[in-house]
Amino acid sequence: MQKLQILADSAKYDVSCSSSGASRAAGGRMGSTHTSGICHSWGADGRCISLLKVLLTNKCVYNCEYCVNRRTNDVPRESFEPDELARLTVEFYRRNYIEGLFLSSAVEVSPDYTAERILQCLELLRYKYGFMGYIHAKVIPGVSRELLHRIGLVADRLSVNVEMPSRESLAAFAPQKKVEQIFAPMKQITNTLIETKSLKGPGTMFKGQRLNDASNYLGPAGLADGTAEDSVTSALSLAKGARRKGSFAAAGQTTQMIIGAGNESDASILATSENLYRTFKMKRVYYSAYIPVVDSPILPDKSTAPPLRREHRIYQADWLLRFYGFTVSELFKSGGENLDPDLDPKVTWALRNLDEFPVEVNTASYEQLMRIPGIGHLSAKRIMRQRRFAAVRFDDLKKMGVVIKRAKYFVLCCGRYYGDRCFAPETIKNSLLQMESGLQLSMFDNDWKRIEEGERQEKLAAAGVI
């Protein structure tokens, strides 16, 4: 129990899955997922999967500035034996506590030593105990190619943490982790996924765009040999005629970066993500608001609140990149380097590009409709479908799922504008903020601050800082 408590607690900063360990005030009863290391992830079909999220060890030879498990931090240390953790996972599964395992680890002795033990644990789980549930395994930067391949054959998802949004921050905060040691396993995973045909070739997500045109972090210099484009292309040619052999990390790869520890702007964070999505075909980039748990002269002070609202806006902007056809350069082309913390990034973009609005919903292309605040995939499709038979009227929009309160400032219906304010960025912004203040965005004022503070206190208390 003590090991489990320490190693599950140490894993809570890793967010390469959508975690929801909600704290319940009345502890000691059943079902609380807060302290037990059980988190929730969501499958592509929306199904919720409970995962045991735990480290194999928190004994670390590295000394990353931001990390509670770093070598020089005085915290209790523990390690699981591979068989011990495999048995624990199976027993939890049998009792229906979990449906899968999220296994990460500090770097004990060396990357290969740690990876070898992770592999032992996963192979025991799969081959000795017959566990067929979901496994998400962390890949230690610097791991050998062979060990990584074998881990990929027993895990459903792999993730290598990019850790920081820029080379400079990585060098400052995690000097023992080299950019090449992070990108080499990412590249190997991508190439193997392409070879086994789990991934399509370049251009599936960012069709028509050049690789590596927006980041100073993930340029060709960041890769050990050749450009990402070369590597993907050569893997594709290898894949021609290749038969699907064993399943390798069928759920793809993800990564995580910490935001708010360094000085990167939102634009530069998202440019790094854009390149990660393009170059390595990431399923997700996860963002983790930096929680100050260690004293360091180069990090924000311990009393600094984690930038949760910023994290939220970056997740929203990330969504725009992946599903709405936006690029980072577009999002920031006519504004500063940061997102407006008070507004949804799509609204911010629309207000900064008001010359592209209002858009006539009866003639706009699907891509234009998708850029209108308040209109999503489904409503854009419904508008396109109805237009084939009859003109879309303003009253129809609500029935199609459009958020009228937001969209009305940016659309025309049959040539008519329905916004109740003059068509100017500040006026629309104020009106939207007022409107939202009665809804969830009231949280961005007092409620949000209260929640941020509550979460901060809770996380600091859990980390033993207060």
Ligand code: SF4
């Ligand atoms: S490698 Fe760095 S981030 Fe990972 S556990 Fe060790 S100190 Fe923490």
